[in-house]
Amino acid sequence: MLKKIALLVLVTGLLAGLRVSAxxxxxxxxxxxxxxxxxxxxxxxxxxxxxxAGWDGFDxxxxxxxxxxxxxxxxxxxxxxxxTHFHRDHVGGVPALAQxxxxxTFIDYGEPIEASDFAQAGFKPYALxxxxxxxxxxAPGETLALRGVEVDIVASGGAIISRPLPGATGAANGACAxxxxxxxxxxxxxxxxxxxxxxxKFTFLNLGDLPGSKLAALACPNNLxxxxxxxxxxxxxxxxxxxxxxxxxxxxxxxxxxxxATKGGYAEGLASLRDAKGIEDVWQLHRTRNAGAVNYPDxxxxxxxxxxxxxxxxxxxxxxESGSFTITNGRTKVTRAYK
Amino acid sequence: xxxxxxKSLWSIAIVLAVVPMADVMAQVRSEAADGTGSLAALTxxxxxLRLALEESTRSQAQTQALSVxxxxxxxxxxxxxxxxDAARKELDEATMRxxxxxxxxxxxxTSLLSVVDPVRRQELERANQEMKAMxxxxxxxxxxxRARESELALALQTEEARWTDLISRLEQLVKK
Numbered sequence: 001m002l003k004k005i006a007l008l009v010l011v012t013g014l015l016a017g018l019r020v021s022a023x024x025x026x027x028x029x030x031x032x033x034x035x036x037x038x039x040x041x042x043x044x045x046x047x048x049x050x051x052x053a054g055w056d057g058f059d060x061x062x063x064x065x066x067x068x069x070x071x072x073x074x075x076x077x078x079x080x081x082x083x084t085h086f087h088r089d090h091v092g093g094v095p096a097l098a099q100x101x102x103x104x105t106f107i108d109y110g111e112p113i114e115a116s117d118f119a120q121a122g123f124k125p126y127a128l129x130x131x132x133x134x135x136x137x138x139a140p141g142e143t144l145a146l147r148g149v150e151v152d153i154v155a156s157g158g159a160i161i162s163r164p165l166p167g168a169t170g171a172a173n174g175a176c177a178x179x180x181x182x183x184x185x186x187x188x189x190x191x192x193x194x195x196x197x198x199x200x201k202f203t204f205l206n207l208g209d210l211p212g213s214k215l216a217a218l219a220c221p222n223n224l225x226x227x228x229x230x231x232x233x234x235x236x237x238x239x240x241x242x243x244x245x246x247x248x249x250x251x252x253x254x255x256x257x258x259x260x261a262t263k264g265g266y267a268e269g270l271a272s273l274r275d276a277k278g279i280e281d282v283w284q285l286h287r288t289r290n291a292g293a294v295n296y297p298d299x300x301x302x303x304x305x306x307x308x309x310x311x312x313x314x315x316x317x318x319x320x321e322s323g324s325f326t327i328t329n330g331r332t333k334v335t336r337a338y339k
Numbered sequence: 340x341x342x343x344x345x346k347s348l349w350s351i352a353i354v355l356a357v358v359p360m361a362d363v364m365a366q367v368r369s370e371a372a373d374g375t376g377s378l379a380a381l382t383x384x385x386x387x388l389r390l391a392l393e394e395s396t397r398s399q400a401q402t403q404a405l406s407v408x409x410x411x412x413x414x415x416x417x418x419x420x421x422x423x424d425a426a427r428k429e430l431d432e433a434t435m436r437x438x439x440x441x442x443x444x445x446x447x448x449t450s451l452l453s454v455v456d457p458v459r460r461q462e463l464e465r466a467n468q469e470m471k472a473m474x475x476x477x478x479x480x481x482x483x484x485r486a487r488e489s490e491l492a493l494a495l496q497t498e499e500a501r502w503t504d505l506i507s508r509l510e511q512l513v514k515k
Contacts, residue, residue: 167435172465177459200431
């Protein structure tokens with residue numbers, strides 16, 4: 001009997017070792033940083049990647065919100081911090097966050113070219129924190145390998161991929177014929193570091209604040225992006241990211257707009273999503289009160305209030321390898337499934 | 340994981356070696372308590388002890404051999420599983436490409452039904468032709484990737500069956 005029990009315990013252990021965490025999900029927390037970006041990705045094996053850290057100031061509002069999401073996710077350090085670009089609404093929260101949560105590897109495109117305070121005031125404190133860890137500057141086309149999850153670099157420092165992403169055809173995009181040519185922009189936004197993440201059949205596209213002609217070049221004349229299940233709308237849903245040919249190229253099931261009450265979430269940006277074919281749902285991180293902007297129903301908006309009443313809830317996405325996923329509104333706690 | 344398996348196998352070996360020895364020792368102690376103390380009884384006890392030692396040595400040798408087989412089998416399973424993971428990734432990509440081209444063709448076909456502007460029509464027709472030309476390649480690639488994935492999934496099943504067989508043999512050894 002003793003021998004049998006010992007054997008059973010040992011054999012169970014051996015078999016458990018062979019099949020590691022087969023049924024776990026990839027979790028993505030879209031944190032409301034009021035018109036900036038902070039997206040926390042936690043892999044089934046517990047690796048973490050934070051894309052941007054929101055604003056500085058506001059009594060450390062954004063680092064506190066990121067910490068709350070990290071606590072919910074059960075992570076105690078950030079393995080990769082990806083900075084899409086050096087504007088304060090993306091990089092400002094890093095120094096305060098780094099005091100609470102150790103950061104292993106910093107991924108960005110080097111230094112800003114913009115002399116504005118909006119870029120320099122965010123970059124300088126960030127650069128000091130970055131110097132304390134390991135940093136990488138991957139080029140478009142490179143891949144960051146997390147265990148079980150692949151992250152393709154789509155754009156960085158003003159350069160974009162020259163070949164279709166894995167799984168994309170690179171075929172001519174018929175929707176380009178109906179799109180007007182967007183204007184070229186300067187500064188940090190068009191230098192955004194953008195990624196496409198794959199977990200089994202699930203795909204997620206996050207291009208930072210990539211706007212205008214740089215964004216359009218990924219979809220026209222040929223579609224280099226291919227389909228992504230979830231599309232974080234670039235530049236917070238501003239008019240310069242409302243490019244029908246890009247939305248058609250990505251053909252997302254779900255689009256997420258990381259807007260604030262008055263920053264991002266503009267009329268043209270939201271309208272372009274409403275007009276697009278095939279999008280099942282659009283989620284907003286905040287209700288917008290921009291002129292002419294038509295909000296999606298409250299159930300699809302994470303935060304409705306402003307000021308003291310704003311609880312800063314997040315949107316949580318959980319995906320499995322089959323490509324199906326759920327989205328939970330942190331305010332209402334209601335979960336919607338996408339099979 | 341290799342370290343864990345090695346440690347576990349040594350634990351099995353110890354269980355296999357110690358448990359029969361303990362049985363014999365208990366029997367010897369029980370008989371000594373009878374107070375016979377004769378030479379014949381002592382000889383019988385020594386014989387029993389020798390047999391127990393031989394049995395224990397045999398069990399250890401068999402366990403060690405199974406340990407080697409299990410270790411090798413584990414490597415095989417990991418190799419095939421890695422190749423299967425790569426094949427599944429390839430299949431996912433091929434499936435994505437095929438569904439994208441199918442969706443693109445459907446979109447351009449629908450647009451061509453309503454668009455009248457000659458420039459836009461020309462653009463749509465160009466895209467449509469290009470996608471039609473690409474489609475057979477993506478169909479072929481998807482089929483090849485699917486076949487490869489099936490082949491490796493079957494290979495993994497075979498290797499896992501071998502692993503199960505080795506575990507059963509280990510179980511039989513313990514039952515003896």
